[in-house]
Amino acid sequence: MTPDFDAHLAPYAARAATSRGRSFSEAASATRSEYQRDRDRIIHSTAFRRLEYKTQVFVNHEGDLFRTRLTHSIEVAQIARSLARNLMLNEDLVEAISLAHDLGHTPFGHAGQDALNACMKDYGGFEHNLQSLRVVDTLEQRYGAFDGLNLTFETREGILKHCSLPNAQRLGEVGRRFIEKKQPGLEAQLANLADEIAYNNHDIDDGLRSGLLTVQQMSEVSLFARYHAEVEKLFPGISGRRAINETVRRMINALVEDLIHSSRANIRNAGVTSIDDVRNAPPLIAFSDTMKAEAQELKRFLRKNLYQHYQVNRMTSKARRIVTDLFGIFIAGPQLLPHDYQLLDEDTNEQARKVADYIAGMTDRYAMREYRRLFAVDEI
Ligand code: MG
Numbered sequence: 001m002t003p004d005f006d007a008h009l010a011p012y013a014a015r016a017a018t019s020r021g022r023s024f025s026e027a028a029s030a031t032r033s034e035y036q037r038d039r040d041r042i043i044h045s046t047a048f049r050r051l052e053y054k055t056q057v058f059v060n061h062e063g064d065l066f067r068t069r070l071t072h073s074i075e076v077a078q079i080a081r082s083l084a085r086n087l088m089l090n091e092d093l094v095e096a097i098s099l100a101h102d103l104g105h106t107p108f109g110h111a112g113q114d115a116l117n118a119c120m121k122d123y124g125g126f127e128h129n130l131q132s133l134r135v136v137d138t139l140e141q142r143y144g145a146f147d148g149l150n151l152t153f154e155t156r157e158g159i160l161k162h163c164s165l166p167n168a169q170r171l172g173e174v175g176r177r178f179i180e181k182k183q184p185g186l187e188a189q190l191a192n193l194a195d196e197i198a199y200n201n202h203d204i205d206d207g208l209r210s211g212l213l214t215v216q217q218m219s220e221v222s223l224f225a226r227y228h229a230e231v232e233k234l235f236p237g238i239s240g241r242r243a244i245n246e247t248v249r250r251m252i253n254a255l256v257e258d259l260i261h262s263s264r265a266n267i268r269n270a271g272v273t274s275i276d277d278v279r280n281a282p283p284l285i286a287f288s289d290t291m292k293a294e295a296q297e298l299k300r301f302l303r304k305n306l307y308q309h310y311q312v313n314r315m316t317s318k319a320r321r322i323v324t325d326l327f328g329i330f331i332a333g334p335q336l337l338p339h340d341y342q343l344l345d346e347d348t349n350e351q352a353r354k355v356a357d358y359i360a361g362m363t364d365r366y367a368m369r370e371y372r373r374l375f376a377v378d379e380i
Helices: 034-043 046-053 069-086 091-100 109-119 128-139 153-159 165-180 186-210 222-234 240-270 275-280 289-307 310-332 348-360 364-375
Strands: none
Touching: 034 091, 034 153, 046 069, 046 128, 046 364, 069 091, 069 186, 069 240, 091 153, 091 186, 109 310, 109 348, 128 153, 128 165, 128 348, 153 165, 153 186, 186 240, 186 289, 222 240, 222 289, 240 289, 310 348, 310 364
16 A cells, blocks of 8 residues: 655645646556655656756856756755745655756756747747756656656646746646636745745855855845845854855845745635645745845846856857857758657748757757857868
8 A cells, every 4th residue: 555645744735645647647656655756757867967067057167166957956956845844845746846947948048048939939939947848748758658757747837837828728737827827836836936045045156156246246235245244243254155155054044934934824824725725826935025025136136247247148149149050050951950850741830849859958068069060160
């Protein structure tokens, strides 16, 4: 008999008993919960291993210590699990969603995604959340009975964080909440905010490490200034990486604690007693108003001073060119694509989608190598 893995969870958590299940039904495992199986399938996927060589903000070869999509996803999972345990939500599910949330990202971070979306304008566009779902639903080919990983509905619901209305209409059940303006389960809401906590803080850390940001400049941001002052008071004379780490860990902690308290109050006030109640309620996992304002101030600061720093812009511009030129050469000459990506009939939309899948699946360095192979005349 399958043990009850969910006995300790709150009634409004996602649980196997109320799961909307998998597309292809499979027998329950005697040793693992359904969401644990999802997590395990994600970790064993090819797309997951590629995250190691995909950019977060800094391109992989710029330095060995910067976050990549892989370490980012692990940090998101860590924060999400802490939050879930405190709120008695399903830790296995938040971990699965967190580890899968960026699987559909193109090489070169947002620059790559924006460029690919522009290239795909006449062929249905490109959305990285939707691509993450496409990876786990169809692109991974590892099982005998089905394409994709055959994940549970709740993990898929969490992966599809945003979705345009035309795509939502096409997707069926998992897209329906975007049409009906409903919420996903609390685990999905939580993984989304854990993502935000993780990248805001590690981007400060990476920004300072790279020298593109300075501590002095960061003092414009109230959340940073407050904890930096506390650290200096507690450890007189502290400086360098130690001071930064002591500050950042306090910021993460403050955000996590605020999110727990405020979400707990929201859940109590909404009186939800099942995951379906949660889906019909307003968003319940949320920061307090004060913390939300501080987090927004931090985001604005990073957008202006880090994401649009001229040195980041240079890489962004190069990334855009690489993705755009690769798309252009493949769409004009599909015979240049590896066999698996060439379509024999002449459906241009389908061919464009195959090109997008091929480019989106590339790591940063693979995209650069492919670019050289195709455009550098002295390269074979
Ligand atoms: Mg992310």
